[in-house]
Amino acid sequence: MDAPVVVITGASSGIGEATARLLAAQGARLVLGARRADRLAALAAELGGDVRTLATDVRSRADVAALVDLAVTAFGRLDVVVANAGAAHVGPLDEQPVEAWDEMIDVNLRGVLHAVAAALPVFRAQSAGHLISIVSTSGLRIVPDQVVYAATKNAVRTLCEGLRQEAGPHLRVTAISPGFTATEFVDAVPDPTRRREYREQMDRIAMPPDAIARAVAYAMAQPPTVDVGEIVVRPTAQN
Template identity: 70%
Template sequence: MDTQDTITGRVVAVTGASGGIGAATAVELGARGAHLVLGARRADRLEAVADRVRAAGGTAVTVPMDVRDRADHTALVDRARAEFGRLDVLVANAGVGRVRPLDELPVEEWDEMIDVNLRGVLYGLAAALPVFRAQQAGHLVVVASTSGLRVVPGQVVYAATKNAVRTLCEGLRQEAGPALRVTEVSPGFVATDFVEGIGDERLRADYRAQRDEIALDPAAIARAVVFALEQPAGVDVNQVVVRPTAQG
């Protein structure tokens, strides 16, 4: 299958697009001729990613946003429609992970993960779903995590949010009907800023060492997103799990 033919001209909004998996996905799709609407909080880094998309052959506009704000999702979708006349795909990629034992009771960190990882996806769905229904076509891609498949100490609440997202994707798939596609992509250890969000210095050092030894390049996850998007009508790739071969 020629992915250029299936991706070219499609309008894709990506949250968390200023770095890591979101940036890699934007550039990968830009190289295939997609029109990108990029959302993230860090406006300067977002513009740098948009420049990379344009250099790769795609079209990109940016929308500074916080996925915890429902109105920002509406602005992202509205920008896609204003610039390109439609929205074909929403890649709900923005996420945050905090690693601490439950006994430390980091309640504010729990709230942050729930707000970004779960509510952030729900708000994106609330903005995009009416557009998809009106178009009678659309594709929601949610970046989850293998932490939602294998729970480990220190990542319990993070894993809970990712399990909730997996449940949301499966429920939407069952309700969606033939016009809407739903894909959950669950990455394993990827070389992103995830490690820098770990508050405990010892744990952060351990995770950095593991990242440097086995982590995947974010481009590997971007290619998984492309695989789901390039499928012909009537084919819905619902779950993709991508791990380093060395990950336990």
């Protein structure tokens, strides 16, 4: 694909940022969304080249539509959407506030649906397009404390498979399941003891986020008629 136009949600840190860095180095034209616009602006300045940014809350359908519109307005097309923005609240169901469940549903599931709603008409008009969703190994090996998080990720896995079946011959749909990845994700663990435990485990076994960026690049790099459905990437030390 020649200088693909790629929208990345959640590009202000972690896997989204690493993906932006790798794809920029490979010559992609990027449209980066997240809530922390200052981080996006700093990243765009560092990357140079064809990078646009927009303050985006994926819980807002209008925000995600504006992000996709920006890609089409700036670059005339949209080749790939990397639906990466995610929220994780860990802890037992007994202890989690319902608001935490709501946030995970709104960001992890509804946010991806907003991307589908915005991008699908563009993909259909082009007879080409690729949705890449970042799901999680939490949905493959169900463990305590990540129940609602895993449920939202598996809902997206189901969405991807359903979209793949509806997509026809021109659209590609990929779900990438990262295992434990060293990002800012652990900062969101509310309980300080659990946060410390997760951080220690992250320091011990987590893989760098560019491991997932390379999986994104691999899925994109296949010929247009080859659809990489699922990729699972774990640190070797992860159960």
